[in-house]
Structures are given as C-alpha cells and as structure tokens.
Amino acid sequence: MMDNIISQDFDKIKSTVKPEAFAGKKVLVTGGAGFIGSWLCDVLLGFGSEVTVVDDLSTGRMKNIDHLMGTSKFKLIKSDVCRFKTEDKFEVILHMAGHASPDEYQQHPIETLQTSALGTENMAELARKNDALLLFASTSEVYGDAEIVPTPESYWGKVNPIGPRSCYDEGKRFAEALLMAYGKQYGLNVRVPRIFNSYGPRLREDGLYGRAMSRFILQAQTNQPITIYGDGKQTRSFCYITDTVTGLMLLVQSREAKGEVVNVGNSQEKTILELATKIKELTKFKSSVTFHPLPKDDPKRRCPDTNKLEKLVGWKPNVSFEWGLNRTVEWFSQKKPSTVTA
Numbered sequence: 001m002m003d004n005i006i007s008q009d010f011d012k013i014k015s016t017v018k019p020e021a022f023a024g025k026k027v028l029v030t031g032g033a034g035f036i037g038s039w040l041c042d043v044l045l046g047f048g049s050e051v052t053v054v055d056d057l058s059t060g061r062m063k064n065i066d067h068l069m070g071t072s073k074f075k076l077i078k079s080d081v082c083r084f085k086t087e088d089k090f091e092v093i094l095h096m097a098g099h100a101s102p103d104e105y106q107q108h109p110i111e112t113l114q115t116s117a118l119g120t121e122n123m124a125e126l127a128r129k130n131d132a133l134l135l136f137a138s139t140s141e142v143y144g145d146a147e148i149v150p151t152p153e154s155y156w157g158k159v160n161p162i163g164p165r166s167c168y169d170e171g172k173r174f175a176e177a178l179l180m181a182y183g184k185q186y187g188l189n190v191r192v193p194r195i196f197n198s199y200g201p202r203l204r205e206d207g208l209y210g211r212a213m214s215r216f217i218l219q220a221q222t223n224q225p226i227t228i229y230g231d232g233k234q235t236r237s238f239c240y241i242t243d244t245v246t247g248l249m250l251l252v253q254s255r256e257a258k259g260e261v262v263n264v265g266n267s268q269e270k271t272i273l274e275l276a277t278k279i280k281e282l283t284k285f286k287s288s289v290t291f292h293p294l295p296k297d298d299p300k301r302r303c304p305d306t307n308k309l310e311k312l313v314g315w316k317p318n319v320s321f322e323w324g325l326n327r328t329v330e331w332f333s334q335k336k337p338s339t340v341t342a
C-alpha cells in the first residue's frame with residue numbers, strides 16, 4: 001500500500017493534472033524504482049495508465065515500488081536501460097533513469113555517461129518505432145556553475161567538460177542534443193524538462209546515494225554531525241516532489257510542449273547552511289555541524305527561471321520550502337533510520 005503521506009500528497013497533483021490525458025495509456029517509465037520515477041508510477045496508475053518500469057536497481061530501490069508489485073497494470077522489468085529491448089508497444093515513454101547523486105555518479109562515471117548517452121539513444125529508437133511521446137529527465141546540471149541566476153533555458157551553461165561532474169553534465173547535454181536531432185530529423189515528439197533539486201518522501205538518504213537534504217535529515221535524526229561541504233554559502237532551490245511531478249505531467253499533456261526544453265523547479269533559493277539550520281530546528285536534535293572541503297566544480301548558485309514552464313503549461317509551485325521540508329522530515333521520522341555511511 002502507498003503510505004499515508006504520499007497518498008495525501010497525490011491529491012495535490014490530481015487537482016492540476018488531467019487524469020484523462022493518461023487514462024488507458026501504455027506508459028514506459030525508465031528508472032521507475034527511483035525517487036521521481038516511483039512517484040510518476042503511483043500517479044500514472046492512479047490515473048488509469050498501464051505502467052511498465054525498466055530499472056536495473058543500481059540506484060533505484062525496490063522499497064519505492066514494492067506496494068505496486070502484483071498490481072494489475074504494473075510490470076517491472078529488471079534491465080539496464082542501455083540494453084533493454086522489447087516488442088511491447090508504448091504510447092508514452094518517461095525516461096527517468098540516471099545516476100543523480102554527485103557522490104555516487106563520480107564513483108561510476110562510465111555507467112553515468114552510458115545511461116545518458118546509450119540509454120537515451122535506445123529510448124529514442126523505441127519511441128521512434130512506437131511513434132511514442134518521449135519525455136527525457138534532463139537536469140539543472142546542464143548549466144554547470146551558472147553565471148546567470150535565476151537561470152533561463154536560453155543560457156548555454158558553464159560546464160567543465162573534463163571535470164569530476166562532467167560524466168553527469170555532459171552525458172545529459174549529449175542526450176539533449178541527441179533528442180533535438182531526433183526531433184529535427186525524424187519529427188520525434190520529445191519534451192525535455194531540466195529538473196532542479198527535487199525533494200520529498202523517497203529521496204534517497206543512504207551513503208553515497210544521499211543528497212544533501214535527505215542526508216542532513218538522517219544525520220540529524222541519528223544524532224550525527226551534519227556534514228557541510230565548503231562554507232555552506234552555496235545555494236540550491238528545492239522543489240517539493242508533487243510540484244516537480246505536476247510540472248512533468250503537464251509537459252506530457254501539453255501539445256505546445258512538443259520539442260521544448262523547459263526548467264522544472266522552485267525558485268526559492270536557499271544556502272546549504274540555511275538548509276542545515278532549518279533541519280536541525282525541525283528535527284529538534286542537537287547534532288553539530290561540521291565543515292568539509294567543497295567538492296571540485298560544485299556549483300555556487302542554482303536557481304531556475306520558471307517563466308517558460310508557467311507560460312507554457314500554467315504551472316505554479318504549490319508547496320513552500322517550509323511546508324515541504326516539514327513534511328519530508330515527518331516522512332523520514334516515520335521510517336526506521338538506516339545507518340549513515342557518507
């Protein structure tokens with residue numbers, strides 16, 4: 001069964017997205033056992049889609065989709081997205097598979113590049129064969145260490161092509177270029193959201209997979225020091241998962257979004273130190289804060305300009321940072337904390 005917090009949050013998405021656009025559709029979700037992918041599966045099934053997930057469980061987790069196993073209209077295929085072949089037909093492909101955590105993808109740079117490059121080519125070919133709509137999860141990382149903040153889609157980015165983050169950044173940039181080429185050469189129906197830091201229930205918190213927010217929550221809840229990289233003055237803009245998923249689904253259902261690259265994120269910019277302080281307050285634990293070297297090429301500021309998404313599909317964020325963080329801390333406190341291995 002879907003847990004309570006998630007099923008209540010589901011209503012936020014239902015109030016904005018039209019279920020009719022998805023009812024009865026055959027949808028393939030790559031990376032469907034991951035954070036955003038598993039939310040998409042829940043929402044799609046709730047809207048009456050038939051959902052197939054392709055996931056090799058390298059970064060996704062069975063516990064995100066355990067409640068869906070055995071449900072009619074849901075199928076999991078354990079496969080690497082680069083090698084996945086099928087004769088099944090799909091009308092919509094949501095290509096979400098990827099390595100999102102900087103600490104983790106830097107340990108697997110080749111797989112990270114392959115998932116973006118070969119995996120996206122494989123999905124583009126499948127979409128072409130099926131005449132399907134293909135949405136590809138791109139990222140704010142295509143902007144690298146952006147010089148224009150809030151960053152609009154028209155900004156080309158400042159990316160180190162051979163740095164430690166390049167496996168992720170350049171892989172996603174290649175995938176974007178590839179899909180633009182498929183659109184131009186074959187008329188493929190593609191949509192490319194550039195997803196900014198998203199958070200909420202199911203954001204992975206453990207070891208190398210942990211992102212700053214979920215890792216800090218876990219550290220606070222297990223009374224361990226909160227590990228801040230650098231001086232903590234770098235910023236991120238955190239978008240609650242229901243707002244991210246709503247943005248993605250609106251892009252799928254909008255005709256005008258065909259061929260478009262669009263930022264999806266929240267523009268409330270916060271420093272990492274503010275994030276840590278807020279988490280300490282909310283969890284009411286007495287964890288100390290420790291400072292560690294800033295990883296190379298860590299972007300100094302990240303904040304989306306979301307005008308395009310607002311104009312194109314009428315999206316607006318519904319969830320404030322305070323509400324979303326509270327909710328996320330509440331969700332994590334209901335789970336048994338796993339051990340921190342940073």
Ligand code: UDP
Nearest residue numbers: 102211212213215227228229234236272298
């Ligand atoms: N960060 C940190 N401590 C951690 C993990 C991350 O201070 O234990 C910082 C990281 O250097 C970055 C920000 O928090 O500046 C956001 O990190 P996240 O893992 O969410 O990934 P990113 O947004 O860089 O892709």
